Amino acid sequence: MNYVYGALLLHSAGKPIDEAHLKKIISATGENADEAKIKALVSALEGVNIEEAISKAAMPVAVAAAPVAAGAAPVKEEVSEEDAAKKAEEAAEGLSALFG
Secondary structure (H helix, E strand, O other): OHHHHHHHHHHHHOOOOOHHHHHHHHHHOOOOOOHHHHHHHHHHHOOOOHHHHHHHHHHHHHHHHHHHHOOOOOOOOOOOHHHHHHHHHHHHHHHHHHHO
């Protein structure tokens, strides 16, 4: 993730996202820069409109929040006591499987 964050930092600073710049960013964090990861990320981002990708990624969040922001009452799901007890029992069974 540090490599992607580094690329986003370079983009927001208006710097080109290339191997040299990304290596400087990763090295500045104290992490050893992995040349293969850097090359892979730079080649994957080649030709990608980052602004468009960010806006498309943020769009579903904004659309999902729109009804709540518009004052619509959130839909509440009613759970019966029987269903709640069953879910609690299933969760306990799952935990017991983890601890054997």
